[in-house]
Amino acid sequence: MPRYTLKIEYDGTPFSGWQRQADRPSVQGVVEAALARLEPGLPAIAAAGRTDAGVHALGQVAHCDLRKDWDPFRLAQALNYHLRPAPVAVVDCARVGDDFHARFSALERRYLFRLVTRRAPMTHERGLVWQVPHPLERAPMQEAAAHLIGQHDFTTFRAALCQAKSPVKTLDTLEIEERACPGGQEFRFHLRARSFLHNQVRSIVGTLERVGAGAWPPERVRDALLARDRAACGPVCPPSGLYLTHARYDPDPFARPVRTDADN
Structure with missing residues (x-):
């Protein structure tokens, strides 16, 4: 077949x-x-x-x-x-x-999480982002995120029912992009790894949001990681802002010119 x-x-x-x-x-x-x-x-x-x-x-x-x-x-x-x-x-x-x-x-997977800070309700992108009404600071979130890069035991950031054999994963990239949007700001979290644990991305972003809001110092994320305890994690953010954006293969099966109706 x-x-x-x-x-x-x-x-x-x-x-x-x-x-x-x-x-x-x-x-x-x-x-x-x-x-x-x-x-x-x-x-x-x-x-x-x-x-x-x-x-x-x-x-x-x-x-x-x-x-x-x-x-x-x-x-x-x-x-x-x-x-x-x-x-x-x-x-x-x-x-x-x-x-x-x-x-x-698959050699790696990439995820995007979109978080919008504004008080006005979302209209066109309702259900496509996580909205919070308070402002966030990007710099402390990026400082906290640096503690999560590399190979770690991510027990703190995995769901209790996660079926992965090991909590040890290597997070290759965790970058935070900030851009203006009508009435507020949008923060885009870009994460890249070979594989992820169940709820790992949403747990990480929910925890970093607490840092950006000033409720957590950046060092607390390091302490939470080292605790290897789900109770040390921040809130798990909703799924609405999360996107699977890319899976990488070698060779790339889609690496060719895209055919169009004009080719018929």
Whole structure:
């Protein structure tokens, strides 16, 4: 069976997460239902990251095995037709070898968290950011974030029900970008690692928000990390601001010119 990889974008608001569930809507379930319209009885698909309920994606990667030898561009267009009206889109598609696995072949994953500080309610981006009404200071948050870079035991920043075999992870990048937005400021947290623990990003950002608000000194984040105790963590922020933006592979299956309708 030919194997294809899909780059998928979605608004996670109406879903219980990526992973298929029997009684709740999921992104995986929606994509598999679209595939079933093309070829019924296919095996389950796999993804680079199992995003939680309400978490979004700009660059989720999944792979599927099909019976038909599809042109990747045609496959993407057919899937997008059957995905409507769900807020899910296949933005790229490529044929890959049988040894490619969306989860196990990934060399790193990148996440973005968007936090907006303003008192006026969000309108156009409601559900797409985490909004707080008070101002934040970027410099102390970046100082605190530096304590988390590198290989550490992240027990403090993992969910109690996390199923990872080890809490030790290497966080390669944690950068905080600040930009003006109407009525306030937006802070974008960029995180990069080979893999993440369950709730790790939301736990980190929720803790750094306390630093930016002046409720925690930056050194307390270091102490919380070293405590290896979930009770030492700050608040876990909501999923609305979190995006899976990229999964890296070598070679990159999508590294080719993107075909357009003009090529037909």
